[in-house]
Structure formats: C-alpha cells, structure tokens
Amino acid sequence: MAEQQLTGKRVAALVTDGFEQVELTGPKAALEQAGAKVDVVSPKPGEVRGWNHTEWGDRVKVDRTLDEANADEYDGLLLPGGVMNPDHLRMNPQAVQFAKQFATSGKPIAVICHGPWTLVEAGVVSGVRMTSWPSLKTDLVNAGANWVDEEVVTDRGIVSSRKPDDIPAFNRKMIEEFAEGTHRQRRAS
Numbered sequence: 001m002a003e004q005q006l007t008g009k010r011v012a013a014l015v016t017d018g019f020e021q022v023e024l025t026g027p028k029a030a031l032e033q034a035g036a037k038v039d040v041v042s043p044k045p046g047e048v049r050g051w052n053h054t055e056w057g058d059r060v061k062v063d064r065t066l067d068e069a070n071a072d073e074y075d076g077l078l079l080p081g082g083v084m085n086p087d088h089l090r091m092n093p094q095a096v097q098f099a100k101q102f103a104t105s106g107k108p109i110a111v112i113c114h115g116p117w118t119l120v121e122a123g124v125v126s127g128v129r130m131t132s133w134p135s136l137k138t139d140l141v142n143a144g145a146n147w148v149d150e151e152v153v154t155d156r157g158i159v160s161s162r163k164p165d166d167i168p169a170f171n172r173k174m175i176e177e178f179a180e181g182t183h184r185q186r187r188a189s
Helices: 021-033 085-091 093-105 116-122 134-142 165-178
Strands: 010-014 037-042 047-052 055-061 076-079 108-110 152-154 160-162
Touching: 010 021, 010 093, 021 037, 021 047, 021 055, 021 076, 021 108, 021 165, 047 108, 076 093, 076 116, 085 093, 085 116, 093 108, 093 116, 108 116, 108 134, 108 165, 116 134, 160 165
Parallel strands: 010 037, 010 076, 076 108, 108 160
Antiparallel strands: 047 055, 152 160
C-alpha cells in the first residue's frame, strides 16, 4: 500500500453504539496511515462503544455529531458493520440522508459486514454489485443490488466486504477507491 496516497483527503466514519470494533479501527488506521483525516461521525455526542465479537468493546471518541457534520466536507464514507450499529443508523433519517448524500454525489463509500443496511435504507444500491455478511443477501437483492459472495467487491465507487477476515483486502481496495475520488458515473442526474 502506497504511503500518503490519501494526503489531503477527509473521510467520515459513520457509527453509533454497537459497531463491530475491528471494522472501524482497522480501516480507520489504514486510512490514516495512507494520509487521510478520519472523523468519527455519530448521531450521539461524546463517545460510542464498539462491539468486540460477543461482548462490549472499547469506547471511541466522536469527532462530530451528525448535526455538526456536512457530507460536502468529506471525500469518502466508511460504514462499519456490527449488527446493532447499522440497525440503529438505518432507523435514523439523518444518518440515512448523510449516507445518501455520498452516494448521490458519487463519492466513494466503503462498507463492510452489516453496514449495507444503511445504504439499503437510503435506496442507493439498485444495480450495484456488492457483498455483505451473508444474512443481508436477501435485503440487498430485494433492494436491487447484485449480491455476490466474495472477499471484496468494487462497483461504481462502492467497496464492500463480508466480515472482519476480509479487512486486509477491504483496506487495500478502499484506499484505492478513495484515492480515485468521485465516480461520475454514479452521480445522480
């Protein structure tokens, strides 16, 4: 992975309590190592708590609340999974709208595990080839996505992976897509 490939880029990592810890910490560290500034954005202020496989994990500082964040200020979006995190985010209209703004502007999005639930709710996966945790297959197919069971999938600037074991491949592809920037073919007309 080329060092500092993302210098000057700013990424929003949208999470709330119950995010799968390694699905935030691993990609966030990779983005920062590549030179990006990553803001943890959440509906709630202060801190959010991760989920570490089968129990509560570490607390992570929230850099900006959704009320303070503006999608126009960011070059890319990271959507970690966990079951609780995306389930809460997809029920939050402001979180859904924030994610939708990245999709409609063609900005790259990296999503892993259960993270696609937020994109399904935003109505932006129709026709997109992507993967996820296997239990989301039906949700994605019903939303019009072309679901595949692969380690990492990239289509029109959306990078998706299935699970924590996929993080190394996910990180490489995410950095590549974020370095490319806006994908004009995905922009809303």
